[in-house]
Ligand SMILES: Cc1cc2nc3c(=O)[nH]c(=O)nc-3n(C[C@H](O)[C@H](O)[C@H](O)COP(=O)(O)OP(=O)(O)OC[C@H]3O[C@@H](n4cnc5c(N)ncnc54)[C@H](O)[C@@H]3O)c2cc1C
């Protein structure tokens with residue numbers, strides 16, 4: 512707090528015509544520009560300087576903007592360059608509330624702009640104006656020159672930056688055009704435009720095929736049941752959500768989905784997506800020769816970090832994405848990367864990683880901006896956290912909400928009756944609790960999970976295995992803290 516106030520005082524005393532910033536990460540001083548009008552043409556952009564430029568207007572950018580405001584460093588100093596037509600929003604809503612049936616009050620903007628997902632102000636476009644933050648919409652950065660400290664947008668604007676934060680997120684992996692990946696009726700879901708396009712297909716859909724058994728597969732399949740559509744999930748592994756769920760956890764959810772009419776085609780690879788006579792997708796051909804009829808196909812086969820055009824700042828070959836240190840600094844002074852695109856040191860497990868989840872987008876943004884603006888030098892010490900919520904639409908017979916904290920390594924102990932709730936504990940060979948999963952917990956129970964995963968207590972496995980309720984199991988874990 513002391514450093515924040517100090518920074519505020521310093522910020523207010525800085526010369527209005529020339530400003531230096533980033534006490535710890537100071538790299539360059541650039542002339543401050545006066546507060547500008549929000550409609551700017553390419554020509555009056557040339558050679559203009561910005562103290563802080565954020566490239567990408569997604570989840571992380573929204574939380575970064577909030578942190579600039581909290582430090583009194585946004586007004587007239589911050590510019591966000593965005594590919595999308597909307598101010599930053601809570602992307603998780605797109606496969607949750609956004610896909611509710613149209614008569615069940617689906618979420619729509621401005622309802623879920625950042626930072627409502629984490630309980631902050633709703634940052635609609637007026638919020639950015641009010642705080643003097645310039646946002647360029649529908650104008651992606653297409654090239655960049657780290658020597659000149661400039662980015663160039665697709666409309667031809669050249670923007671000179673003092674510090675640059677790359678928050679370009681990730682893009683959906685796609686099937687190639689030659690196997691039908693671009694046919695009308697084939698959908699990928701990353702942004703509002705994608706979700707709107709999917710909704711227009713769902714309105715006329717009868718048979719839906721969902722390819723991929725991960726987050727998008729599970730969330731969109733659940734949404735499709737709300738629309739009463741004939742739904743099939745096709746995926747290569749032998750159970751859903753294989754990168755996190757144990758076969759046993761997966762089995763519970765698979766049974767639930769099947770009880771709602773969803774068909775599962777496991778261990779299945781795609782040969783081709785084929786069009787009907789109208790040119791729209793009509794069927795999915797599997798490598799084993801099976802044909803799945805479908806008028807709408809949703810592809811959720813993972814995402815790739817959106818590194819272009821910033822590859823020159825240094826990529827991580829093992830986990831992909833832009834390599835940063837524990838303060839989100841890339842190899843180029845004054846350039847930072849946050850959110851899905853950043854490959855960062857995961858201190859708690861001493862390894863490099865990328866995290867494509869919103870909690871990290873929020874926290875990395877806040878940590879990076881705090882470091883940039885103050886003397887704060889605490890390394891980022893992230894505890895992995897994943898969650899999902901499905902079947903939330905009004906009238907659903909069974910709502911599902913789960914959370915996982917930590918690392919899914921070691922032996923597992925599963926407790927509980929899934930009809931009510933279930934918990935799984937990952938315990939390593941030293942009897943340390945490494946990860947914990949909970950379905951349908953209370954808010955107090957969910958609040959215990961990060962404490963457990965962070966402290967990694969030694970637990971008595973035999974005692975844990977001997978109980979039958981989630982409440983008793985959590986109590987044993989709590990008492991070992
Ligand atoms: C449908 C969906 C549902 C999800 N649900 C959950 C969930 O329930 N829980 C969870 O933890 N996580 C969820 N996630 C993941 C979470 O949304 C991401 O981890 C988070 O959005 C990452 O934030 P980000 O700012 O790094 O990237 P993004 O939010 O993707 O933002 C990146 C932005 O940069 C823009 N951009 C890219 N390139 C350029 C360029 N060259 N110039 C300008 N702009 C550019 C993009 O258009 C985008 O607006 C979901 C993701 C998706 C796609």
Ligand SMILES: NC(=O)c1ccc[n+]([C@@H]2O[C@H](COP(=O)([O-])OP(=O)(O)OC[C@H]3O[C@@H](n4cnc5c(N)ncnc54)[C@H](O)[C@@H]3O)[C@@H](O)[C@H]2O)c1
Nearest residue numbers: 723724725726727728746747811812813814867868898899
């Ligand atoms: N609740 C959440 O946290 C949440 C929700 C939705 C989306 N997301 C994020 O959105 C992004 C995309 O999600 P996703 O579900 O697409 O990714 P994912 O990695 O969760 O799942 C990908 C699935 O597709 C399968 N797959 C991969 N290649 C395939 C291929 N060639 N053919 C058929 N299947 C293939 C995988 O085996 C897996 O089942 C991720 O970053 C994810 O974290 C997160």
Ligand SMILES: O=C1O[C@H]([C@@H](O)CO)C(O)=C1O
Nearest residue numbers: 601603604607623627628869
């Ligand atoms: O983190 C989240 O943000 C959105 C929503 O809360 C915004 O309204 C959502 O569905 C999440 O899971």
